[in-house]
Amino acid sequence: MNSIGVIGVGEIGRALVEGLCGGPGESPEVFLSPRGARTAAELAARFERVRVCADNQEVADRAEIVLVAVRRADRHEALRGLRVGEGKVVVNVMAGVGNDDLRTLLGTTAPLVRAIPLPTVRERASVTVTYPAHPVVDAFFDGLGGSLPVADEAAFNVFSALTGTLTTHYSYLATLTSWAAGRGVPGEDAERYVRGLFQGVGRSLGDESRSLGRLAADHETPKGNNERVRTTWFDDANARALGAVLDGLLADLG
Numbered sequence: 001m002n003s004i005g006v007i008g009v010g011e012i013g014r015a016l017v018e019g020l021c022g023g024p025g026e027s028p029e030v031f032l033s034p035r036g037a038r039t040a041a042e043l044a045a046r047f048e049r050v051r052v053c054a055d056n057q058e059v060a061d062r063a064e065i066v067l068v069a070v071r072r073a074d075r076h077e078a079l080r081g082l083r084v085g086e087g088k089v090v091v092n093v094m095a096g097v098g099n100d101d102l103r104t105l106l107g108t109t110a111p112l113v114r115a116i117p118l119p120t121v122r123e124r125a126s127v128t129v130t131y132p133a134h135p136v137v138d139a140f141f142d143g144l145g146g147s148l149p150v151a152d153e154a155a156f157n158v159f160s161a162l163t164g165t166l167t168t169h170y171s172y173l174a175t176l177t178s179w180a181a182g183r184g185v186p187g188e189d190a191e192r193y194v195r196g197l198f199q200g201v202g203r204s205l206g207d208e209s210r211s212l213g214r215l216a217a218d219h220e221t222p223k224g225n226n227e228r229v230r231t232t233w234f235d236d237a238n239a240r241a242l243g244a245v246l247d248g249l250l251a252d253l254g
Protein backbone atom coordinates (compact mmCIF):
# COMPACT_ATOMS: atom_id res chain seq x y z
CA MET A 1 0.00 0.00 0.00
CA ASN A 2 1.29 3.40 -0.92
CA SER A 3 -0.61 5.79 1.28
CA ILE A 4 -0.50 6.00 5.04
CA GLY A 5 -2.59 8.19 7.33
CA VAL A 6 -1.71 9.14 10.90
CA ILE A 7 -4.41 10.37 13.29
CA GLY A 8 -2.53 11.71 16.35
CA VAL A 9 0.85 13.15 15.41
CA GLY A 10 2.63 13.05 18.77
CA GLU A 11 5.73 11.19 19.86
CA ILE A 12 4.96 7.81 18.32
CA GLY A 13 3.18 9.28 15.28
CA ARG A 14 6.27 11.34 14.56
CA ALA A 15 8.58 8.34 14.99
CA LEU A 16 6.47 6.34 12.52
CA VAL A 17 6.60 9.10 9.91
CA GLU A 18 10.36 9.53 10.35
CA GLY A 19 10.86 5.79 9.94
CA LEU A 20 8.66 5.68 6.82
CA CYS A 21 10.16 8.72 5.15
CA GLY A 22 13.76 8.74 6.39
CA GLY A 23 14.91 5.50 4.79
CA PRO A 24 16.32 4.61 1.41
CA GLY A 25 13.93 4.15 -1.49
CA GLU A 26 10.68 5.89 -2.26
CA SER A 27 8.57 6.71 0.77
CA PRO A 28 4.78 6.33 0.75
CA GLU A 29 2.42 9.28 0.63
CA VAL A 30 1.64 10.25 4.24
CA PHE A 31 -1.46 12.14 5.39
CA LEU A 32 -1.40 13.67 8.86
CA SER A 33 -4.18 14.84 11.15
CA PRO A 34 -4.01 18.55 11.94
CA ARG A 35 -3.81 18.11 15.77
CA GLY A 36 -0.25 18.13 17.11
CA ALA A 37 0.02 21.01 14.65
CA ARG A 38 3.66 21.92 15.25
CA THR A 39 4.93 18.38 14.78
CA ALA A 40 2.70 17.85 11.75
CA ALA A 41 3.89 21.09 10.12
CA GLU A 42 7.51 20.26 10.82
CA LEU A 43 7.18 16.78 9.25
CA ALA A 44 5.40 18.20 6.19
CA ALA A 45 8.19 20.76 5.74
CA ARG A 46 10.87 18.07 6.08
CA PHE A 47 9.47 15.33 3.87
CA GLU A 48 8.19 15.92 0.36
CA ARG A 49 5.45 13.27 0.39
CA VAL A 50 3.96 14.25 3.78
CA ARG A 51 0.86 16.44 3.86
CA VAL A 52 -1.27 17.83 6.69
CA CYS A 53 -5.01 17.28 6.19
CA ALA A 54 -7.86 19.61 7.09
CA ASP A 55 -9.38 17.13 9.55
CA ASN A 56 -9.29 13.49 10.66
CA GLN A 57 -11.94 12.51 8.07
CA GLU A 58 -9.66 13.65 5.24
CA VAL A 59 -6.90 11.39 6.64
CA ALA A 60 -9.30 8.41 6.67
CA ASP A 61 -10.51 9.22 3.15
CA ARG A 62 -7.07 9.59 1.54
CA ALA A 63 -5.00 6.87 3.23
CA GLU A 64 -5.12 3.13 2.57
CA ILE A 65 -3.60 2.28 5.98
CA VAL A 66 -4.93 4.50 8.78
CA LEU A 67 -2.79 4.58 11.94
CA VAL A 68 -4.61 5.69 15.08
CA ALA A 69 -2.04 7.11 17.50
CA VAL A 70 -3.96 9.37 19.87
CA ARG A 71 -3.90 8.89 23.64
CA ARG A 72 -6.51 6.41 24.92
CA ALA A 73 -8.50 9.17 26.65
CA ASP A 74 -8.73 11.19 23.40
CA ARG A 75 -10.10 8.37 21.24
CA HIS A 76 -13.77 9.40 21.45
CA GLU A 77 -13.11 12.99 20.48
CA ALA A 78 -10.72 11.93 17.70
CA LEU A 79 -12.75 9.09 16.18
CA ARG A 80 -16.45 9.53 16.90
CA GLY A 81 -18.37 9.91 13.64
CA LEU A 82 -15.33 9.07 11.50
CA ARG A 83 -16.26 7.10 8.37
CA VAL A 84 -13.72 4.42 7.47
CA GLY A 85 -14.43 2.57 4.22
CA GLU A 86 -14.21 -1.24 4.16
CA GLY A 87 -11.26 -1.17 1.73
CA LYS A 88 -9.03 0.45 4.37
CA VAL A 89 -6.93 -1.14 7.08
CA VAL A 90 -6.89 0.53 10.51
CA VAL A 91 -3.83 0.11 12.73
CA ASN A 92 -4.64 0.73 16.37
CA VAL A 93 -1.51 1.71 18.33
CA MET A 94 -3.39 2.97 21.43
CA ALA A 95 -2.26 1.04 24.51
CA GLY A 96 -5.19 -0.45 26.42
CA VAL A 97 -7.78 -0.03 23.65
CA GLY A 98 -9.03 -3.39 22.38
CA ASN A 99 -10.24 -3.92 18.83
CA ASP A 100 -13.84 -4.51 20.00
CA ASP A 101 -13.84 -1.10 21.66
CA LEU A 102 -12.42 0.50 18.51
CA ARG A 103 -14.89 -1.30 16.22
CA THR A 104 -17.81 -0.03 18.30
CA LEU A 105 -16.41 3.47 18.11
CA LEU A 106 -15.75 3.43 14.36
CA GLY A 107 -18.65 1.23 13.29
CA THR A 108 -16.60 0.01 10.33
CA THR A 109 -16.17 -3.42 8.77
CA ALA A 110 -12.58 -2.59 7.77
CA PRO A 111 -9.89 -4.83 9.28
CA LEU A 112 -8.58 -3.49 12.61
CA VAL A 113 -5.09 -4.52 13.71
CA ARG A 114 -3.50 -3.66 17.05
CA ALA A 115 0.21 -2.81 17.06
CA ILE A 116 2.90 -1.70 19.52
CA PRO A 117 5.47 0.30 17.56
CA LEU A 118 8.32 1.53 19.76
CA PRO A 119 10.24 4.80 19.36
CA THR A 120 12.98 2.92 17.46
CA VAL A 121 10.64 2.65 14.44
CA ARG A 122 12.29 6.01 13.76
CA GLU A 123 15.46 4.12 12.77
CA ARG A 124 13.43 1.22 11.30
CA ALA A 125 14.72 -0.91 14.20
CA SER A 126 11.60 -1.75 16.23
CA VAL A 127 10.11 -5.22 16.28
CA THR A 128 6.41 -4.37 16.36
CA VAL A 129 3.97 -6.75 18.03
CA THR A 130 0.69 -7.03 16.09
CA TYR A 131 -2.70 -8.71 16.50
CA PRO A 132 -4.34 -10.18 14.53
CA ALA A 133 -1.80 -11.05 11.86
CA HIS A 134 -2.58 -9.17 8.67
CA PRO A 135 -0.36 -9.47 5.57
CA VAL A 136 -0.46 -5.78 4.69
CA VAL A 137 0.18 -4.57 8.23
CA ASP A 138 2.88 -7.12 8.93
CA ALA A 139 4.65 -6.17 5.67
CA PHE A 140 4.32 -2.51 6.71
CA PHE A 141 6.05 -3.14 10.05
CA ASP A 142 8.61 -5.46 8.45
CA GLY A 143 9.79 -2.33 6.64
CA LEU A 144 10.19 -0.60 10.02
CA GLY A 145 12.34 -3.28 11.68
CA GLY A 146 10.13 -6.34 11.89
CA SER A 147 6.68 -7.57 12.90
CA LEU A 148 5.80 -10.06 15.61
CA PRO A 149 2.19 -11.21 15.16
CA VAL A 150 0.88 -12.87 18.33
CA ALA A 151 -1.80 -15.53 18.84
CA ASP A 152 -4.48 -13.56 20.65
CA GLU A 153 -5.29 -10.30 22.41
CA ALA A 154 -4.29 -11.76 25.82
CA ALA A 155 -0.75 -12.33 24.52
CA PHE A 156 -0.79 -8.88 22.94
CA ASN A 157 -1.57 -7.33 26.33
CA VAL A 158 1.32 -9.17 27.98
CA PHE A 159 3.70 -7.57 25.47
CA SER A 160 1.97 -4.24 25.96
CA ALA A 161 2.60 -4.48 29.73
CA LEU A 162 6.30 -5.11 29.04
CA THR A 163 6.55 -1.87 27.07
CA GLY A 164 5.37 -0.06 30.20
CA THR A 165 8.75 -0.73 31.83
CA LEU A 166 10.78 1.28 29.34
CA THR A 167 10.95 4.70 30.97
CA THR A 168 11.59 3.15 34.40
CA HIS A 169 14.79 1.87 32.86
CA TYR A 170 15.89 5.41 31.90
CA SER A 171 14.96 6.63 35.39
CA TYR A 172 17.02 3.84 36.91
CA LEU A 173 20.04 5.03 34.91
CA ALA A 174 19.35 8.66 35.91
CA THR A 175 19.23 7.55 39.56
CA LEU A 176 22.63 5.86 39.24
CA THR A 177 24.03 9.04 37.68
CA SER A 178 22.63 11.25 40.45
CA TRP A 179 23.99 8.90 43.08
CA ALA A 180 27.51 9.21 41.61
CA ALA A 181 27.20 13.00 41.26
CA GLY A 182 26.12 13.16 44.91
CA ARG A 183 29.39 11.43 45.84
CA GLY A 184 31.52 14.19 44.29
CA VAL A 185 31.98 12.89 40.74
CA PRO A 186 31.25 15.53 38.02
CA GLY A 187 27.68 14.93 36.77
CA GLU A 188 28.73 14.95 33.07
CA ASP A 189 31.37 12.29 33.72
CA ALA A 190 28.90 10.14 35.65
CA GLU A 191 26.27 10.41 32.91
CA ARG A 192 28.75 9.68 30.12
CA TYR A 193 30.01 6.65 31.99
CA VAL A 194 26.54 5.27 32.82
CA ARG A 195 25.39 5.72 29.20
CA GLY A 196 28.47 3.83 27.95
CA LEU A 197 28.04 1.08 30.54
CA PHE A 198 24.48 0.37 29.44
CA GLN A 199 25.13 0.83 25.72
CA GLY A 200 27.47 -2.11 26.27
CA VAL A 201 24.58 -4.01 27.86
CA GLY A 202 22.47 -3.19 24.78
CA ARG A 203 25.14 -4.64 22.50
CA SER A 204 25.41 -7.78 24.65
CA LEU A 205 21.65 -8.25 24.36
CA GLY A 206 22.15 -8.58 20.60
CA ASP A 207 24.03 -11.82 21.26
CA GLU A 208 21.10 -14.23 21.13
CA SER A 209 23.35 -17.26 21.53
CA ARG A 210 23.40 -16.56 25.27
CA SER A 211 20.27 -16.63 27.46
CA LEU A 212 19.53 -13.67 29.75
CA GLY A 213 20.49 -15.80 32.74
CA ARG A 214 23.76 -16.74 31.02
CA LEU A 215 24.56 -13.09 30.25
CA ALA A 216 23.98 -12.16 33.91
CA ALA A 217 26.21 -15.00 35.09
CA ASP A 218 28.93 -14.23 32.54
CA HIS A 219 29.12 -10.56 33.59
CA GLU A 220 29.30 -11.33 37.30
CA THR A 221 32.41 -12.13 39.31
CA PRO A 222 31.59 -14.82 41.91
CA LYS A 223 31.20 -13.03 45.27
CA GLY A 224 31.94 -9.77 43.45
CA ASN A 225 30.27 -6.36 43.18
CA ASN A 226 27.53 -7.29 40.71
CA GLU A 227 26.49 -10.32 42.69
CA ARG A 228 26.30 -8.18 45.80
CA VAL A 229 24.02 -5.54 44.28
CA ARG A 230 21.85 -8.10 42.47
CA THR A 231 21.22 -10.28 45.50
CA THR A 232 20.86 -7.54 48.10
CA TRP A 233 18.80 -5.04 46.07
CA PHE A 234 17.12 -6.92 43.23
CA ASP A 235 16.17 -9.70 45.61
CA ASP A 236 13.10 -11.97 45.55
CA ALA A 237 10.88 -9.40 47.29
CA ASN A 238 11.85 -6.75 44.74
CA ALA A 239 11.26 -9.14 41.81
CA ARG A 240 7.85 -10.10 43.26
CA ALA A 241 6.92 -6.44 43.69
CA LEU A 242 7.75 -5.80 40.03
CA GLY A 243 5.68 -8.84 39.01
CA ALA A 244 2.74 -7.50 41.04
CA VAL A 245 2.93 -4.09 39.35
CA LEU A 246 2.95 -5.77 35.94
CA ASP A 247 -0.01 -7.98 36.94
CA GLY A 248 -1.95 -4.85 37.91
CA LEU A 249 -1.07 -3.17 34.62
CA LEU A 250 -2.07 -6.29 32.67
CA ALA A 251 -5.43 -6.40 34.45
CA ASP A 252 -6.10 -2.80 33.38
CA LEU A 253 -4.98 -3.45 29.80
CA GLY A 254 -7.28 -6.47 29.47
Ligand SMILES: NC(=O)C1=CN([C@@H]2O[C@H](COP(=O)(O)OP(=O)(O)OC[C@H]3O[C@@H](n4cnc5c(N)ncnc54)[C@H](OP(=O)(O)O)[C@@H]3O)[C@@H](O)[C@H]2O)C=CC1
Nearest residue numbers: 008009010011012035036069070071072074077078094095
Ligand atom coordinates in the same frame (compact mmCIF):
# COMPACT_ATOMS: atom_id res chain seq x y z
N1 LIG B 1 5.18 6.82 22.93
C1 LIG B 1 5.35 5.54 22.69
O1 LIG B 1 6.49 5.02 22.74
C2 LIG B 1 4.19 4.66 22.33
C3 LIG B 1 2.88 5.11 22.38
N2 LIG B 1 1.85 4.29 22.05
C4 LIG B 1 0.47 4.76 22.06
O2 LIG B 1 0.36 5.81 21.09
C5 LIG B 1 -0.59 6.77 21.52
C6 LIG B 1 0.05 8.14 21.48
O3 LIG B 1 1.13 8.16 22.40
P1 LIG B 1 2.22 9.32 22.33
O4 LIG B 1 2.62 9.53 20.91
O5 LIG B 1 3.25 8.97 23.33
O6 LIG B 1 1.32 10.57 22.84
P2 LIG B 1 1.43 12.10 22.48
O7 LIG B 1 0.70 12.83 23.53
O8 LIG B 1 2.86 12.46 22.18
O9 LIG B 1 0.63 12.21 21.09
C7 LIG B 1 -0.75 12.16 20.97
C8 LIG B 1 -1.14 13.09 19.84
O10 LIG B 1 -2.53 12.97 19.58
C9 LIG B 1 -3.02 14.26 19.27
N3 LIG B 1 -4.46 14.34 19.44
C10 LIG B 1 -5.19 14.53 20.57
N4 LIG B 1 -6.50 14.62 20.26
C11 LIG B 1 -6.60 14.46 18.92
C12 LIG B 1 -7.69 14.47 18.02
N5 LIG B 1 -8.95 14.68 18.43
N6 LIG B 1 -7.43 14.27 16.71
C13 LIG B 1 -6.17 14.08 16.26
N7 LIG B 1 -5.09 14.09 17.07
C14 LIG B 1 -5.31 14.28 18.39
C15 LIG B 1 -2.28 15.14 20.23
O11 LIG B 1 -2.35 16.49 19.80
P3 LIG B 1 -2.15 17.69 20.85
O12 LIG B 1 -0.67 17.75 21.09
O13 LIG B 1 -2.68 18.85 20.08
O14 LIG B 1 -2.92 17.33 22.09
C16 LIG B 1 -0.88 14.56 20.15
O15 LIG B 1 -0.16 15.15 19.08
C17 LIG B 1 -1.06 6.36 22.91
O16 LIG B 1 -2.34 5.76 22.82
C18 LIG B 1 0.00 5.36 23.39
O17 LIG B 1 -0.57 4.38 24.22
C19 LIG B 1 2.08 3.01 21.61
C20 LIG B 1 3.35 2.52 21.51
C21 LIG B 1 4.51 3.30 21.91
Ligand SMILES: O=C(O)[C@@H]1CCC=N1
Nearest residue numbers: 095116160163164166
Ligand atom coordinates in the same frame (compact mmCIF):
# COMPACT_ATOMS: atom_id res chain seq x y z
O1 LIG C 1 3.77 4.78 28.10
C1 LIG C 1 2.84 4.41 27.36
O2 LIG C 1 1.70 4.29 27.80
C2 LIG C 1 3.12 4.11 25.90
C3 LIG C 1 2.68 2.76 25.52
C4 LIG C 1 3.92 2.01 25.17
C5 LIG C 1 4.97 2.96 25.29
N1 LIG C 1 4.52 4.11 25.64
